[in-house]
Amino acid sequence: xxxxxxxxxxxxxxxxxxxxxxxxxxxxxxxxxxxxxxxxxxxxxxxxxxxxxxxxxxxxxxxxxxxxxxxxxxxxxxxxxxxxxxxxxxxxxxxxxxxxxxxxxxxxxxx
Amino acid sequence: xxxxxxxxxxxxxxxxxxxxxxxxxxxxxxxxxxxxxxxxxxxxxxxxxxxxxxxxxxxxxxxxxxxxxxxxxxxxxxxxxxxxxxxxxxxxxxxxxxxxxxxxxxxxxxxxx
Numbered sequence: 587x588x589x590x591x592x593x594x595x596x597x598x599x600x601x602x603x604x605x606x607x608x609x610x611x612x613x614x615x616x617x618x619x620x621x622x623x624x625x626x627x628x629x630x631x632x633x634x635x636x637x638x639x640x641x642x643x644x645x646x647x648x649x650x651x652x653x654x655x656x657x658x659x660x661x662x663x664x665x666x667x668x669x670x671x672x673x674x675x676x677x678x679x680x681x682x683x684x685x686x687x688x689x690x691x692x693x694x695x696x697x
Numbered sequence: 698x699x700x701x702x703x704x705x706x707x708x709x710x711x712x713x714x715x716x717x718x719x720x721x722x723x724x725x726x727x728x729x730x731x732x733x734x735x736x737x738x739x740x741x742x743x744x745x746x747x748x749x750x751x752x753x754x755x756x757x758x759x760x761x762x763x764x765x766x767x768x769x770x771x772x773x774x775x776x777x778x779x780x781x782x783x784x785x786x787x788x789x790x791x792x793x794x795x796x797x798x799x800x801x802x803x804x805x806x807x808x809x810x
Contacts, residue, residue: 617796620798620799627806628803629787629802630789632799632800632801635798637798679795684742684745684795687739687740690739
């Protein structure tokens, strides 16, 4: 059974600081790694998808990397803004199985 | 771009009542997944459908059933509702088996009173 762990569980930083969110998984047969953002009581918004043949993806201030050998993915958010405050979840996908979610990292960016 | 549409957005039901949640996937997505997210919890997989057939089953109570129709929309039917069923229910869709990522709907918030 795939176990996905996210560290830290919560993070509070001043505006402008860079954020580093970690995700680790136990099954190295992972195929895709997808990062989502969730605002309180809202749906899941896909941020970045790293597919099997890829090692990282970038979108604006966001960069996500995937290291299958160590079973880790990292989401970097540069120059954080108060609008980045949300819960960030990583989810991995193994062929034949559903997405496995981590418990999320709740980020608070202080103005 | 079209997204995953869920209806209703909010639903309030009494204990022992029945609820039906609907999900309309992104056009040309043939796979639908249902997730349940309780307060402060990560999403828990309930069930999925691929080409109108059940493809995977998670922690879905026997009181719940779901199906995918010919137009690929899906409905989650929940009977004999309990207080513990109060949660955010998400639908996600993907093309094929999920190799190109999942897109989630905004969810249906079900409150059982």
